[in-house]
Amino acid sequence: MPEPTIVHPDGMGYIPHAAGFVANEGPKLVSGRFPYEDSYTLECALATGAYTGLRAALGRTPADVHTEVRDATLLGRGGAGFPAGVKWGFCPEDVWPRYLVVNGDESEPGTYKDRLLMERDPHQLIEGCLIACYALGLSQCFLYVRGEMALAQERLAVALNDAYEAGYVGRNICDTDFSVDITLHWGAGAYIVGEETALIESLEGNRGMPRLKPPYFPAAIGLYGRPTIVNNVETLANLPWILEHGAIAYRGYGSEASPGTRLFAVSGHVVRPGVYEVEQGVTTYRDLIYGPNFCRGIREGNELKAFIPGGASAPWFFEEQLDLSLEARDIGAAGSMLGSGAIVVMDHTTDVVKACLRIVRFFARESCGKCSPCREGTSWEEKILERILDGHGRPSDLDLLLDIGDNISPGPYPVAAHGAAGLDAVPFPPLQTTICPLGPSSVAPITSALRRFRSEFEARITRHEGIPVRSAPVVDGDPA
Amino acid sequence: MSFFTEANARTAAEVIARYPRPRSAVIPLLHLAQEQEGWVTRDAMVEIAELTGATPAEVLGTGSFYEMFRFHPVGRYVVNVCTNISCQLLGGEELLHHVEESLEVHAGGTTADGMFTVEEVECVAACTEAPCFTVNYRYFHRADPDTFDAVVDDLRAGRSPLARGAQGDDGNLPAHGTLGRLRQHIPDDRRAGVVPPEQADQEPVWLRTAPSTTSAADA
Ligand SMILES: Cc1cc2nc3c(=O)[nH]c(=O)nc-3n(C[C@H](O)[C@H](O)[C@H](O)COP(=O)(O)O)c2cc1C
Ligand code: SF4
Ligand code: FES
Numbered sequence: 001m002p003e004p005t006i007v008h009p010d011g012m013g014y015i016p017h018a019a020g021f022v023a024n025e026g027p028k029l030v031s032g033r034f035p036y037e038d039s040y041t042l043e044c045a046l047a048t049g050a051y052t053g054l055r056a057a058l059g060r061t062p063a064d065v066h067t068e069v070r071d072a073t074l075l076g077r078g079g080a081g082f083p084a085g086v087k088w089g090f091c092p093e094d095v096w097p098r099y100l101v102v103n104g105d106e107s108e109p110g111t112y113k114d115r116l117l118m119e120r121d122p123h124q125l126i127e128g129c130l131i132a133c134y135a136l137g138l139s140q141c142f143l144y145v146r147g148e149m150a151l152a153q154e155r156l157a158v159a160l161n162d163a164y165e166a167g168y169v170g171r172n173i174c175d176t177d178f179s180v181d182i183t184l185h186w187g188a189g190a191y192i193v194g195e196e197t198a199l200i201e202s203l204e205g206n207r208g209m210p211r212l213k214p215p216y217f218p219a220a221i222g223l224y225g226r227p228t229i230v231n232n233v234e235t236l237a238n239l240p241w242i243l244e245h246g247a248i249a250y251r252g253y254g255s256e257a258s259p260g261t262r263l264f265a266v267s268g269h270v271v272r273p274g275v276y277e278v279e280q281g282v283t284t285y286r287d288l289i290y291g292p293n294f295c296r297g298i299r300e301g302n303e304l305k306a307f308i309p310g311g312a313s314a315p316w317f318f319e320e321q322l323d324l325s326l327e328a329r330d331i332g333a334a335g336s337m338l339g340s341g342a343i344v345v346m347d348h349t350t351d352v353v354k355a356c357l358r359i360v361r362f363f364a365r366e367s368c369g370k371c372s373p374c375r376e377g378t379s380w381e382e383k384i385l386e387r388i389l390d391g392h393g394r395p396s397d398l399d400l401l402l403d404i405g406d407n408i409s410p411g412p413y414p415v416a417a418h419g420a421a422g423l424d425a426v427p428f429p430p431l432q433t434t435i436c437p438l439g440p441s442s443v444a445p446i447t448s449a450l451r452r453f454r455s456e457f458e459a460r461i462t463r464h465e466g467i468p469v470r471s472a473p474v475v476d477g478d479p480a
Numbered sequence: 481m482s483f484f485t486e487a488n489a490r491t492a493a494e495v496i497a498r499y500p501r502p503r504s505a506v507i508p509l510l511h512l513a514q515e516q517e518g519w520v521t522r523d524a525m526v527e528i529a530e531l532t533g534a535t536p537a538e539v540l541g542t543g544s545f546y547e548m549f550r551f552h553p554v555g556r557y558v559v560n561v562c563t564n565i566s567c568q569l570l571g572g573e574e575l576l577h578h579v580e581e582s583l584e585v586h587a588g589g590t591t592a593d594g595m596f597t598v599e600e601v602e603c604v605a606a607c608t609e610a611p612c613f614t615v616n617y618r619y620f621h622r623a624d625p626d627t628f629d630a631v632v633d634d635l636r637a638g639r640s641p642l643a644r645g646a647q648g649d650d651g652n653l654p655a656h657g658t659l660g661r662l663r664q665h666i667p668d669d670r671r672a673g674v675v676p677p678e679q680a681d682q683e684p685v686w687l688r689t690a691p692s693t694t695s696a697a698d699a
Contacts, residue, residue: 019621020608062687097680109564109603137687139680140500140672147511147548148560148604150617153660160664170670177686179672183498184664188507188546191602205506205532207545224500224677267566267607274608312565312603342607344566358568362602368545 012272018120020112020265022274024293027253029241029261030234031277033121040155042162045123051168053240057131058176065135069239071247073259075280077113078103078194078232079311079340081328088136090219091227098227100133100141101203101218102236105187105194107146109312109362110342113263113275114233118145118152121237122159126169126182128236131243133180138229140181142203147187156184191366195436196230198368209368210436234263234341255281258327264288268345269302270295278326285309286322289345302347306452310339312359313441315414315428316448335416335425352456356449357385363442374439377408381442393461398450405443408433413440413447423451483527488516491663492531498666500676502532510543514657519550550656555590555597557635558656559583560614563600566607571624575611576600578625582632595635597656616656618642 013022018034033039033048045051057065070085091098102125106114117125129141143160145152160182163169171179185203187193193202197211200223215221222228238260242250251259258280265275266288272295278288288294289307298304306316315336317324324330328338346355364378381404384397405413409430417425430440450457484492492512496505506528513524520543522536529536543549561579563572576587579598585591587600606612609621613628615635620627634641640653654661 019606019619094683096683097677106605107603110566110607111603112605112607112609115605134686137684139684140674146605147546147659148614148617150659151619154662157660157662157664161662164666164670167670170666171672177689179684179686181498181666181672181674183674185504185508186511186659188511188543189548190546202507203504204501205503205534206542209545226677265608267610268569273610308565344569344607346569350569355565355568358563358565362564365602 014274018116020273020275021116021120022272022276022294024276026277026279026293027261028277029250029253030117030121030124030237030263031275033124034116039120040122040159042123042159042166045121045159049244050123050240051127051174053243054127054130054134054168055174057134057243058174058178062135062137065131065243068247069135069242072242072250073257074235074238074242074250075258075260075328076232077234077238077262077341078196079108079313079337081338084231084235087217087219087231088132088229090217091136091229092220095227096137097139098137098229099223100129100136100138101196101199101223101228101230102129102141102143102233103194103196103199103230104143104145104149104152104233105191105199106149106233106340107191107194108340108342109359110265110267110308110344111311111340112265112267113341115146115149115152116263116275117233117237118149119155122152122156123163124237124240125156125233126159126163128239129182130169130173130178130180131239132229132231132236134178136229138180140183142223143182143184144193144199144203145184145186147189149186153184153186160184190368191362192368192436192438195438198436199230200228207368209370210438212435254279255325255327257281257329262326262341264326264341264343266295266343266345268307268343269299269347269350270297270345271299272296281325281327284323284325285317285343288326288343289322295345298345298347302349305346305348305350306352306448307346308342308344310337311342312344312362313337313437313444314339315416315444316452317416318418318452320419321416332428333425335414335427337428352449352453353385353389353460356445357382357389359445360385360442363438367438367442371433371435371439373408374434374442377404377439378442380404381446385446388457388460391460391463393457395461397461398454398457401446402450405446409440409443413443415447415451418451483513483516483521483523485516488512494665496531498664498674500674500680503534506532506534506539506542507546510539510549511657511659514549515659516657518556518655518657519553553594554656555595556655557595557615557653558597558599558617560599560601560604560617561587562602562604562606562610562612564603564607566603567610567612570610572611575613575623575625575628579613579628582625582629596632615641616653617659618653 038044074084193208198208202208218228364382369375414428525539561576590597631641
């Protein structure tokens with residue numbers, strides 16, 4: 001096997017050809033090939049064991065392969081964390097064809113891992129798709145890559161062409177009866193298309209708007225009205241390892257409830273931001289943010305003000321949540337979510353009103369407009385925060401913000417405990433009056449920031465200097 | 481008069497053949513049209529409608545939902561600056577400000593010489609590499625005003641800036657509209673067979689036969 005070309009030019013462990021990836025200590029179940037410079041080629045992939053998991057799968061019955069994945073407790077990496085093996089079981093029997101749609105639309109702010117997986121190791125993803133198709137009898141796979149990711153599109157196109165040529169994709173794969181086509185597809189810029197039913201609408205050639213639920217899973221009714229499995233890129237990228245080494249070995253990493261590893265992107269005010277492969281469940285936020293093996297603390301010795309534990313949609317955490325481990329269940333009980341494995345760290349210099357507005361504005365811009373609480377609510381949230389930031393806020397605005405939030409997501413909104421103020425956590429997930437969770441996500445930064453930093457918002461609202469008065473009457477353009 | 485060039489018409493036919501229903505090819509074909517002209521013209525939409533069994537209005541309806549499609553001419557280079565949270569924390573807004581000042585154009589606008597269109601965009605999945613911007617969807621990580629100025633100098637001088645650390649392919653930065661340049665191509669003798677869902681209503685054969693071919697799989 002060729003030696004990987006790991007280069008540590010700055011002693012930081014970054015790899016020049018895999019931007020942001022840090023080759024830290026620890027098991028590498030999905031990022032093992034990243035350090036090889038030519039990891040995306042079929043040649044390198046085959047020399048480092050690619051398609052071994054597929055061959056192992058093809059030597060067993062499809063039902064057996066499904067059982068192996070169920071036993072591994074492979075939790076979905078797209079955001080909701082639903083076990084893949086269980087979701088796979090939701091396809092109705094005797095309805096054919098069934099499809100696989102790969103969610104490579106990665107656009108949750110803070111999230112950077114699927115792009116790396118597609119650019120650095122396309123064959124691992126293709127192998128994962130094939131294993132899923134084999135296990136469930138899925139007759140065609142659609143690889144939906146985010147439109148903005150030109151390099152990932154190229155790498156996947158070449159990888160697919162090579163894999164077809166070599167007999168790993170297409171007709172009679174590895175000389176068996178297993179045949180499946182993988183169609184490379186890319187989007188055109190819309191965050192909401194990451195929601196699985198919107199993804200399917202988009203793949204059917206429509207505006208990417210989420211479908212009404214139920215059915216809750218497209219496994220029942222999906223693409224062209226047929227049973228469809230939608231899985232995240234990282235979820236599928238785990239399958240080759242699981243089939244090669246088995247569920248028991250997989251469960252040897254991470255915790256009982258969350259086995260295996262995950263790619264976490266840690267961004268913001270840390271010394272060494274990056275994408276790390278981390279054992280789930282057993283690692284804590286403190287390890288990740290301060291550990292020498294990970295981000296090495298807050299930049300310039302600054303103090304932590306807040307951090308977002310699972311992508312922009314997640315309620316914020318603070319100092320007192322640092323010792324929570326990366327365990328979906330515990331984080332949910334503490335008022336937020338593990339989400340898409342994106343941690344955004346804010347130090348004490350951060351203007352939380354500005355940060356809050358930026359995230360809210362994202363949801364306002366990306367709302368698909370299908371339901372009114374989200375369409376209207378998110379833009380009002382944005383307008384109100386904007387006027388507060390501009391110094392035109394009204395004292396009633398803070399309650400108004402919470403009221404709008406309550407119309408999108410009724411009841412107490414999930415939020416972290418604030419021990420010093422005697423406030424308990426409200427567990428995840430939020431309720432919703434909307435078709436999909438995008439609307440409710442816009443409430444997360446508002447309730448999180450207002451609970452902790454209300455005084456910073458109030459300081460913006462209370463004026464300390466006189467309001468300028470217009471000195472001359474408006475003459476030009478008088479409609480009368 | 482057809483809109484697509486002969487070569488692109490062949491590509492379009494190949495793309496459509498990869499989907500069980502032609503309508504699914506609307507977005508890929510809009511990309512192809514944008515690659516050909518730099519933006520999506522009316523003629524393009526009329527032809528895409530014919531090819532996919534949609535109406536031109538439906539093609540516009542779909543296309544206008546997605547921010548990458550342009551229905552008016554844009555600059556040869558579209559500069560997208562991310563100001564979302566991770567980039568904002570590390571100077572994304574200041575970077576955008578510099579881009580606007582130095583090109584003398586507001587976000588959303590195009591320079592008078594038609595070279596650059598500037599956009600303020602949402603997270604582009606490079607958050608640990610903040611602040612970042614892309615030019616025609618090629619990434620520039622951990623960027624500062626100097627990085628940006630150097631990229632502009634390169635482009636104005638007709639050099640590719642990809643050597644400056646963008647994630648590139650063959651080192652050439654194509655004009656706006658071209659995304660992945662290496663395309664998927666399924667050889668006829670390797671194709672499993674794409675058919676409309678109505679014609680694939682049987683359990684796939686390997687669910688019944690596997691793993692009778694174990695020995696072959698082990699080979
Ligand atoms: C607004 C919204 C955006 C989403 N964006 C993504 C995304 O970009 N990528 C992704 O894999 N899942 C995304 N999801 C989650 C998907 O709906 C779906 O749960 C996931 O792709 C299932 O795959 P998994 O079970 O393997 O995680 C999003 C969900 C919502 C509500
Ligand atoms: S919640 Fe927002 S994004 Fe989701 S369906 Fe409703 S309007 Fe669209
Ligand atoms: S926030 Fe800028 S790339 Fe993610």
